[in-house]
Amino acid sequence: MNTEEALKVLKEKGYKYTKKRKDILSYFVNADGYRSAKDLLQFMEPSYPGISFDTIYRNLHLFGRLSILEATELNGEKHFRISCVSHHHHHFICKQCGVTKEIDTCPMESVTGELSNFVIEGHKFEIYGRCPACQVS
Amino acid sequence: MNTEEALKVLKEKGYKYTKKRKDILSYFVNADGYRSAKDLLQFMEPSYPGISFDTIYRNLHLFGRLSILEATELNGEKHFRISCVSHHHHHFICKQCGVTKEIDTCPMESVTGELSNFVIEGHKFEIYGRCPACQVS
DNA sequence: TTATTCTATCGTAATGATTCCGATTTGTAA
């Protein structure tokens, strides 16, 4: 998803346009990996000195509800990345820089047989490690 | 893993036997599902009024390091279950009661080809939903 | 059994991430 699409979703749902929201969105669009609330705060601080925690968390949460961002937990902190709307897939996540790589394999098809009588509401398949760029150090 | 095996691991590594530790271990052995620090605290309180947070968290962390417990993150809280030593597998996890069911499918074999140049350090495959017992309500 | 030593636990304070709230500001539609 790109910034324009995300802003369109906001508008359609009746949420207001603010420069802060646009900047948050373009931060995630350019990141192409998982980022924490703290990362975002540090990015926003220079342009908006004294920006409130509330603004950061409220918008992250809102964007999550609207499926503009997707979230995962990495060592005790929620991390977010711009949503991949194209097709269902999973991610390799670099533990050091948070960059992601698409994994097209989804194990769910071969699993449902093992779970008759269970209601399946979601699943998570993530691979953790180091991306090529983070292996030099 | 059962309580005796777990106590043996502790002894081998030079950690002391205490009744609290035995009770913590049998709690997880009998649970056969994921439980939070809070769940454990509530279980321990009646037998040990005023038991310290420190004891709860220190032991959970210790047991995790010794691979007696395995951990996962469920809605912002760490949850633990007794370790399955038998063979590599994943879990279905009931969102309501935390009960788990083994999933023998592991997607990693079919994935490594997509990740040359990436160092793989771990992976997570979990399925979330409702177990048969929790569907009645 | 007793002394010694090292670990475990207690009680509580500190930390870190996140949420909440009343007051104020700012988009937006009329």
Place this chain on the structure above:
DNA sequence: TTACAAATCGGAATCATTACGATAGAATAA
């Protein structure tokens, strides 16, 4: 431009988790 709802601010509150000095308790050997 006005009016109103939504967004933000500033900061306190909450929740899970960690840290720490002081005390209690398990293991070991004399």
